[in-house]
Amino acid sequence: MIESLIPVLAGAIAAATPLIFAGLGELVAERTGVINLGVEGMMLTGAIAGFALAAETGYGAAAGLPAGALAGAATALIFAFFALSLAANQAACGLALTIFGIGLSAFIGQHYVSYSLPGLQPLVIPLLSDIPLLGPILFKQDAVVYLSFITFAVVAWTLARTRLGLLLKAVGESPESAHAIGYPVLGIRYGAVAFGGAMAGIAGAYLSTVYTPLWVQNMSAGRGWIAVALVVFATWKPLRLLLGAYLFGAVTILQFHAQGLGIDVPVQFLAALPYAATIVVLVVISRDRRLLQLNLPASLGKPFLP
Amino acid sequence: MHLLEPRAQPSQLMRWTAPLIAIVATLLAGSFLFWALDKSPLASFEVFFIQPLTSSYGWSELLIKACPLILIAQGLAIGFKARIYNIGAEGQLIIGALFGGGVAIHFDGSDSAWVIPAMVVAGALGGALWGALPALLKTRFNAEETLTTLMLTYVATFILSYMVNGPWRDPDGMNFPQSIMFGDNALFGILLEGSRVNTSIFITLFAVLAFWLFNARSFLSYQLEVGGQAPAASRYAGFSAKQTVWFSLVISGLTAGLAGVGEVAGPVGQLNLNISPGYGFAAIIVAYLGRLHALGIVLAGALMALIxxxxxxxxxxxxxxxxxxxxxxxxxxxxxxxADAFIDNRLRKPL
Structure with a gap:
C-alpha cells in the first residue's frame, strides 16, 4: 500500500514546485507591504518566455528558466511603476497585470502551439535517494525541484536571520519609520516586487519547459491565484507556505491517480478540487481574525507617499 | 522614484479626464506595439477601431457585445463603491447561463411563451446564488472576496464542463462538449432583421435606468458609498457592513447571471464551453472606466465592445x-x- 503511494507523493512534490516558487516570491513582496495580484499574469509571461527561449535555443529548461525569471521580473516592474511610483490601487494593478499577461502570453504563444520540448530527466541524488520512503519521494526529482528546496531555504533564512530580512519586514510593518531612518522604502519594495516577479516567472517556465513541456494557452490554470491564497494560508511564514504547497500539490495530482486509487468521480469534480480546497483553507485560516491580524504585514496594500 | 505628492483637494477635472487620458495612452502604447510587430499603426487602428463601425452589421455587433458588459459593470459598480471587490463575475455569468440553459433544455419542445421569462428568472437566481456564496464566506468567516470569487469562477467552469460533457450533452452533437441548440421559444426574439440584436437589450436598458435612479436617489446607495470611503463613520452611523457585503455581491452576481442568460439565449443559442469571451473580467475595467457611474458605464461598455x-x-x-x-x-x-493617481496627487516639484 505504502509502496503504491510513492509515485503519488513524488508527483505531489513536483506539482507543488511552481506553487513554491510563485508563493515564496509573493510572500516576500507582501512582507514589504505590497500585494501583487498579478502572479497569474507574471507566471504566464514567464511560461511563454521560457518556452520560446527553450525552443529557439535548443537548451531546454536551462535557457527557459532564466528567461522566465527575466520576463516575470520585467512584467512585475510594470506593476511596480503604477502601484508604487504612482501609488495606484495595488489590487486593481495586479488584476491589470493578470489580464495583460494572459493576453500577452496567448499572443506570443500563437507561434508555439504545436511545439513540444524534451523536458528534464530526473536527477537521482546518490545516498539520499536510498533513504526508505523519503528517498524516492524527494530525491529522484528533476533539478528544478531541488532548486525549489534551495530557494525555500534561502528565503526562510534571509527573512528570519539576516539584516536584509529585517529590513524587508520593517518596510512592511512601518514604512514611515523605515523612511525616517533613511531607508529607501520604494527602492526596497521595487526590489521585492521584482523578486516576486522573477519567482513567478520561474514557476511559469517550470510548467512550460519541465512539468508539461509544451505550450498551452492559459496553462497556469489559476496556479498564480492559488499561490496568492497560499500566502494568506501560510500567514506570511515560509515554512507553512512550503507545507501548504505540498498539500495543494497532492490535491492537484489526485485527479491523475483517482482511478488507480479506486475513486470513481467525474474528472471535472477532481479538477475543480484545488480551487474548492483553496476556498476551504481561506475560510479556515480567515475565521481566526486574531491569528490573521497578528501576522499580517501592517502596511499591506497601502500605498506609500512620503 | 517618488513621483507624486498629495494635492490639497482632489481634482474633479482629473476625475473625469482620467478615462480620456487612459484611452489616449492606450492608443499610443498600441501604436508602439503595432510598430514593433512591423505593422503600420495607422492602418492597424483603421482595422481595429474604424472598420468594425463602417457597416450597420458592425454597429449591431457592437450592441450585442456592449450589452452584457454594461449589464455586468452596473452590478459590479455597486460593490466597487463600497470597496467590495467581486472579481468573479465571469463565474457568476457561467452559473447564470447554466441555470437559464437548464430551463431551456428541460422545456425543450414546449411552445409556452413563459420559457424565456423563466430562463431570465433562473439565470438571475443562479448568478445571485454564486455571488451569495462569497458573501456568506466573507460575513461569516471573514474570507477575502477577491480570492473566493475568483476561485469560484474556476469551480463554475468545471461545473459547466461537467454538464455539457455529461448530463446535458447533445446526444446528436457528435460528442462535442455542448448542449442541444435551444428552440425558438427559448431564445430572445430578434429585434433587427438581418442582425443578431435581440430583445435582451431591454434587460440592459432597464438595468441602466434602475442603477442610475438607485445611485442618484436612494439612501442605500449613500450608505454603500460611505461604507466604502469611511468604514468607521459608517459604523458610527449604524450602517451594517454585513448588509453591504451581501447586497453588493448578490446584486453583482445577479446582473452577471442575467448577462449569462443573454448570451446562451442570444448569440450563442446553446450551452457550450465558449459562452463568454471574458466579459466578466472586462466588465471590471468597464466599471472603473465609466467612473462607477451608470451612464459613464454605458460609454465605457461601448468602447470595450469595440476593443x-x-x-x-x-x-x-x-x-x-x-x-x-x-x-x-x-x-x-x-x-x-x-491617471487616477493624479486625482488625489500631483507631480512632485523638483527640489
Whole structure:
C-alpha cells in the first residue's frame, strides 16, 4: 500500500514546485507591504518566455528558466511603476497585470502551439535517494525541484536571520519609520516586487519547459491565484507556505491517480478540487481574525507617499 | 522614484479626464506595439477601431457585445463603491447561463411563451446564488472576496464542463462538449432583421435606468458609498457592513447571471464551453472606466465592445491572434489606474 503511494507523493512534490516558487516570491513582496495580484499574469509571461527561449535555443529548461525569471521580473516592474511610483490601487494593478499577461502570453504563444520540448530527466541524488520512503519521494526529482528546496531555504533564512530580512519586514510593518531612518522604502519594495516577479516567472517556465513541456494557452490554470491564497494560508511564514504547497500539490495530482486509487468521480469534480480546497483553507485560516491580524504585514496594500 | 505628492483637494477635472487620458495612452502604447510587430499603426487602428463601425452589421455587433458588459459593470459598480471587490463575475455569468440553459433544455419542445421569462428568472437566481456564496464566506468567516470569487469562477467552469460533457450533452452533437441548440421559444426574439440584436437589450436598458435612479436617489446607495470611503463613520452611523457585503455581491452576481442568460439565449443559442469571451473580467475595467457611474458605464461598455470587435477584425485582416484584445484591456486598466493617481496627487516639484 505504502509502496503504491510513492509515485503519488513524488508527483505531489513536483506539482507543488511552481506553487513554491510563485508563493515564496509573493510572500516576500507582501512582507514589504505590497500585494501583487498579478502572479497569474507574471507566471504566464514567464511560461511563454521560457518556452520560446527553450525552443529557439535548443537548451531546454536551462535557457527557459532564466528567461522566465527575466520576463516575470520585467512584467512585475510594470506593476511596480503604477502601484508604487504612482501609488495606484495595488489590487486593481495586479488584476491589470493578470489580464495583460494572459493576453500577452496567448499572443506570443500563437507561434508555439504545436511545439513540444524534451523536458528534464530526473536527477537521482546518490545516498539520499536510498533513504526508505523519503528517498524516492524527494530525491529522484528533476533539478528544478531541488532548486525549489534551495530557494525555500534561502528565503526562510534571509527573512528570519539576516539584516536584509529585517529590513524587508520593517518596510512592511512601518514604512514611515523605515523612511525616517533613511531607508529607501520604494527602492526596497521595487526590489521585492521584482523578486516576486522573477519567482513567478520561474514557476511559469517550470510548467512550460519541465512539468508539461509544451505550450498551452492559459496553462497556469489559476496556479498564480492559488499561490496568492497560499500566502494568506501560510500567514506570511515560509515554512507553512512550503507545507501548504505540498498539500495543494497532492490535491492537484489526485485527479491523475483517482482511478488507480479506486475513486470513481467525474474528472471535472477532481479538477475543480484545488480551487474548492483553496476556498476551504481561506475560510479556515480567515475565521481566526486574531491569528490573521497578528501576522499580517501592517502596511499591506497601502500605498506609500512620503 | 517618488513621483507624486498629495494635492490639497482632489481634482474633479482629473476625475473625469482620467478615462480620456487612459484611452489616449492606450492608443499610443498600441501604436508602439503595432510598430514593433512591423505593422503600420495607422492602418492597424483603421482595422481595429474604424472598420468594425463602417457597416450597420458592425454597429449591431457592437450592441450585442456592449450589452452584457454594461449589464455586468452596473452590478459590479455597486460593490466597487463600497470597496467590495467581486472579481468573479465571469463565474457568476457561467452559473447564470447554466441555470437559464437548464430551463431551456428541460422545456425543450414546449411552445409556452413563459420559457424565456423563466430562463431570465433562473439565470438571475443562479448568478445571485454564486455571488451569495462569497458573501456568506466573507460575513461569516471573514474570507477575502477577491480570492473566493475568483476561485469560484474556476469551480463554475468545471461545473459547466461537467454538464455539457455529461448530463446535458447533445446526444446528436457528435460528442462535442455542448448542449442541444435551444428552440425558438427559448431564445430572445430578434429585434433587427438581418442582425443578431435581440430583445435582451431591454434587460440592459432597464438595468441602466434602475442603477442610475438607485445611485442618484436612494439612501442605500449613500450608505454603500460611505461604507466604502469611511468604514468607521459608517459604523458610527449604524450602517451594517454585513448588509453591504451581501447586497453588493448578490446584486453583482445577479446582473452577471442575467448577462449569462443573454448570451446562451442570444448569440450563442446553446450551452457550450465558449459562452463568454471574458466579459466578466472586462466588465471590471468597464466599471472603473465609466467612473462607477451608470451612464459613464454605458460609454465605457461601448468602447470595450469595440476593443472586442477590433480584436476579431485584427484576427481576420491582420492575421493577429485575438489575444491582442487582452493586451489592450490590460494596458487600458493600467493607464486608467495611473491617471487616477493624479486625482488625489500631483507631480512632485523638483527640489
Amino acid at each position: 472586442y470587435l477590433g480584436g476579431e477584425a485584427a484576427q481576420v485582416s491582420l492575421q493577429m491572434p485575438a489575444a491582442i484584445t487582452g493586451i489592450f484591456q490590460g494596458m487600458l486598466l493600467f493607464f486608467l489606474l495611473g
